[in-house]
Amino acid sequence: MKVIDADSTLKDQIKDISNAHIRIVTAYVTDVLETLQELVSRNCRVEIIVGTIDCFNHPKHLAQIGVLPGIDLHVDFRRQNSVHWKLYLLEPFDVIIGSPNFTGRGLKTSRDIAVSFSDQTMFVEFKQRINVLLKAPRVIKFGTAAYQREMAQYEADFEIEQRHRRSAIADGSTPSVSDWLADERNQELKLYVWEDHHQEPEKQRAREMAVKGRKAAAMPESEKSPIREFFTTSQKRTPLKAGDIVLCCRTSGAYMDFFRLDLIERGGDGLLYMIDMKSSKPARLFNLSEAKARLAGYVQDNELVGPVTITRSELLDLFNISA
Incomplete structure (x- = not known):
């Protein structure tokens, strides 16, 4: 033996x-x-x-x-x-x-x-x-x-289990990316990569949708604008769900940060609006200070646009972390 x-x-x-x-x-x-x-x-x-x-x-x-x-x-x-x-x-x-x-x-x-x-x-x-x-x-x-x-x-x-997992992490302390990947239960990272800044009509529509959503959810009206950030897509469907914690950035990798998509709703202009409400707690799956440069490079090198899922194995390779 x-x-x-x-x-x-x-x-x-x-x-x-x-x-x-x-x-x-x-x-x-x-x-x-x-x-x-x-x-x-x-x-x-x-x-x-x-x-x-x-x-x-x-x-x-x-x-x-x-x-x-x-x-x-x-x-x-x-x-x-x-x-x-x-x-x-x-x-x-x-x-x-x-x-x-x-x-x-x-x-x-x-x-x-x-x-x-x-x-x-x-x-x-x-x-x-x-x-x-x-x-x-x-x-x-x-x-x-x-x-x-x-x-x-x-x-x-x-998908439901991973969303619950992301929410639980975001509501706690913020680990480093290596500590986050050390937990084998973290199997994927949701991204949303956008191309252009919004114009005033989209901003106004998002504010109106957020105000309506805040009232429906009985959220406090302590802020003049209920929106922390919002994103739009012309796609008919998105794999992202309300409550998802998503890493968002521009196609250049700029403006990268985590957001909690509290509200996902179709606007009158045909766009799908994904809104992070100020009244929710800011979400962070892991500290971006050491990870942002490599993630931005990954977005650019792979020419990512729209909703993307990066698996645990891909993240381990990206950060040169041994499983």
């Missing part, structure tokens, strides 16, 4: 495996694409079962894993009742079990511990348990029609 920790990591245990069938059961999976690609390149077949507790796993990341050749992905869509194991079976008879999820941080076992041992009886026992799990209701194979149906609802629930 061998102890797996920060000195002898989970990644160390699997980095040299080749021509093997690997079975992984984990509650969470993120920041492991490179590891999986390495295993596939060494002719490994990897079977993954992942849970959906707290809607932690990013739908985009699951899709990136599911399409990899040599990867057999199943998702347990039972939410809070879904699988919470951290189990790794490596042919022929190696078993790894402990606290690390199959994530970038879990592979480092910097805060986790596990044990590795070779035992044919236990290997077969765990393999049988995995086979039973695969037959459980709502444990569904990636790419099937049933998977697409479940994923549609999961994506909606994931």
Whole structure:
């Protein structure tokens, strides 16, 4: 039996495996694409079962894993009742079990511990348990029609969970971007990139909509203008929702700051107005002082316009932070 920790990591245990069938059961999976690609390149077949507790796993990341050749992905869509194991079976008879999820941080076992041992009886026992799990209701194979149906609802629930997460952070202390990314629950950053300054007609219409919205929400009228800032789009629909905390800036990366979109409403001019009300608490997901330059460069380099989502993996790459 061998102890797996920060000195002898989970990644160390699997980095040299080749021509093997690997079975992984984990509650969470993120920041492991490179590891999986390495295993596939060494002719490994990897079977993954992942849970959906707290809607932690990013739908985009699951899709990136599911399409990899040599990867057999199943998702347990039972939410809070879904699988919470951290189990790794490596042919022929190696078993790894402990606290690390199959994530970038879990592979480092910097805060986790596990044990590795070779035992044919236990290997077969765990393999049988995995086979039973695969037959459980709502444990569904990636790419099937049933998977697409479940994923549609999961994506909606994931967005709600992330909005709640952003709101909770914004209402507390403001971490650095590295501290914010250190929390694996923060899976994405919402951006809105605008092109031109507003003219007086749009400003007046936004003020009228905000005054009406403030009265409807019984907000105090302590300010002459109820608007902190507002944004518009001609798009018929937007993925942004009222209450979202969004990083907004111009296409040049200028005027970058966080805003809480308290009111999203269609104006009489056909534009969709997204308004941050002064009566709400200013929102900050993380401190922009160290992050603004790189984020502005990202916006310019990728020629971003309108609503954009940056995933956790993309942010880690942008800030050169190891998962």
